[in-house]
Amino acid sequence: MKKLLGLILAAIVAGSAATPAFAAESTQDSSKITISLSTIQSVMETYNLDIQVAENDLKTAKDSYKLSAQEKGDKNEYQIAQTNYEETVQQKIAEAKQKYLTFCAASSQLSADQTSFDNAQKQLGVDSQLLQKGYLSQSDYNASLETMQKAQNTLALQDAKVTQDKKALRTFLNIPETENMTIQPVTDSDLDFSGISKIDYGKDVIVMRANNAEVAKASLNYSTAKHAGYTSERDIDTAKIQLEQTGSSQEAVFKQLYDSLLNSYQAYQQELQLVQKEETTVTGEQQQLSLGYLSQGQYDKDAAQLKSMKSTLASDRNNLYNTYLQYTNMKNGYSPVGA
Numbered sequence: 001m002k003k004l005l006g007l008i009l010a011a012i013v014a015g016s017a018a019t020p021a022f023a024a025e026s027t028q029d030s031s032k033i034t035i036s037l038s039t040i041q042s043v044m045e046t047y048n049l050d051i052q053v054a055e056n057d058l059k060t061a062k063d064s065y066k067l068s069a070q071e072k073g074d075k076n077e078y079q080i081a082q083t084n085y086e087e088t089v090q091q092k093i094a095e096a097k098q099k100y101l102t103f104c105a106a107s108s109q110l111s112a113d114q115t116s117f118d119n120a121q122k123q124l125g126v127d128s129q130l131l132q133k134g135y136l137s138q139s140d141y142n143a144s145l146e147t148m149q150k151a152q153n154t155l156a157l158q159d160a161k162v163t164q165d166k167k168a169l170r171t172f173l174n175i176p177e178t179e180n181m182t183i184q185p186v187t188d189s190d191l192d193f194s195g196i197s198k199i200d201y202g203k204d205v206i207v208m209r210a211n212n213a214e215v216a217k218a219s220l221n222y223s224t225a226k227h228a229g230y231t232s233e234r235d236i237d238t239a240k241i242q243l244e245q246t247g248s249s250q251e252a253v254f255k256q257l258y259d260s261l262l263n264s265y266q267a268y269q270q271e272l273q274l275v276q277k278e279e280t281t282v283t284g285e286q287q288q289l290s291l292g293y294l295s296q297g298q299y300d301k302d303a304a305q306l307k308s309m310k311s312t313l314a315s316d317r318n319n320l321y322n323t324y325l326q327y328t329n330m331k332n333g334y335s336p337v338g339a
Contacts (some may be wrong), residue, residue, distance in 0.1 A: 006241050032064075032180045032181075032182055033179055033180065033307070034183075035100060035157070035181060035183045035184065037186060037190045037191075039177075040097055040100055041093050041279055042174075043173055043175070044089075044092060044093050044096050045089075045094075047173050047174040048092055048096070048173060049087075051092055054084065054085045054088040055085060057084070057085065058081050058082060058085040060081075060082075061077060061078050061080075061081030062078055062081070064076065064078075065078035075101050075291065076220045077224075079220055080217050080221075081269040083213045083216050083217055086213065087213040087214075087333075087335070088216070091329075091334060091336070092324055093324065094322075094329055094334075095172070095337060096172055096173060097248075097322070097325060098322050098325075099165070099168060099172050100169060100183070101318035101321065101322060102165055102318070103162070103166055103183065104185055104186040104314070105311075105315040105318050106158065106161050107162055107185065108185075108314045109158055109308070110155070110158045110162050111307070111311065112304070112308045112310070112311040113139055113154050113155045114155060115303075115307050116154070116155075116304050117148070117151040117152055117154070120147050120148040120151040120152075121148055121151075121152075123147070123297065124144050124145060124147075126139070126284070127141050128141065133243055143214065152181075152285055162254070165184065166255060169183070186314075188317075191318075191321045192251045193265065193320065197265075199261075201255075201258050204258075205254060205255075206249060208251070208254050208331050208333070209251065211331070211333030212250050212333050213333050213334055213335065214250055215246050215247050218239075218243040218246040218247075219243055221242070222236075222237050222239040222240055222242070222243045225238075226239075250335060253335065254319055254327075254330050254331075255280060258327060260323050261320075261323045261324055264316070264320045265320060268313075268316055268320050270318060271312075271313055272313060275306070275309050275310055275313050278305070278306050282302050282303055282306045285298075285299050285303075285324070
């Protein structure tokens with residue numbers, strides 16, 4: 001039995017080393033690309049193919065307009081191309097930020113899962129000693145072993161998710177595998193939510209309608225239909241209807257974002273208070289532990305619970321930021337992808 005327990009514990013220790021989620025993919029110092037909320041736009045503009053295609057389309061439309069300006073001066077097509085380019089850039093940057101935050105949330109959860117596994121592993125080591133001395137039943141030891149194995153499986157799955165999310169981010173940014181990509185963890189200071197409580201939807205929706213790229217394109221199409229001598233009355237009416245429908249649908253999307261933003265913000269504030277309360281409790285328990293009034297096992301359990309709560313809070317914070325980013329982008333004229 002002692003030999004079997006020793007083999008089990010040795011196998012556990014061998015499999016417990018996890019690679020830091022934010023570690024660089026290469027030890028080379030040259031050509032390092034740092035990914036963060038503040039750098040992701042410049043990285044996208046340099047590497048992302050969709051943005052490069054949109055830029056080329058804009059250049060083609062501009063050249064075409066210059067060539068045809070003397071003949072018919074059709075500026076609307078160039079303006080539509082310019083609007084498409086600006087919207088594509090903002091949508092892709094927003095999507096890249098979402099993928100970056102998804103990776104950060106997964107990494108935070110990986111850290112919490114690592115703590116849970118470490119604690120379960122530590123408890124199994126204690127229980128194995130108790131079992132050998134006859135102070136613990138076999139069934140209780142088996143339960144401890146099962147808890148450790150579940151924690152180990154959860155850790156392995158989350159580690160795989162972090163790897164997958166990191167690869168997805170690199171692929172979306174279109175950074176070559178030969179480049180050394182370093183991802184910085186997101187911090188609370190990176191995400192400013194102070195403007196949410198000051199939102200005036202009534203004013204924002206007017207700004208959104210004036211700036212909206214989809215409305216602008218529909219308006220340009222309608223203008224083209226009205227002033228083109230070869231356009232039928234039916235086509236003009238259709239263009240007008242499409243303009244009205246576009247305005248209504250964009251406003252509906254904006255209202256949904258507003259409602260979702262307020263609900264998420266309120267839930268986040270409540271969750272933040274719970275985490276702060278738990279943090280105060282664990283800090284007090286640390287003092288109790290040092291004075292011998294609390295067991296190490298109980299402290300480790302509560303500290304792991306706090307870390308798990310912080311991980312969930314970080315994920316919800318990132319989701320809140322994504323919604324806020326979409327709302328702000330749409331107010332500035334750029335609709336979410338698929339809207």
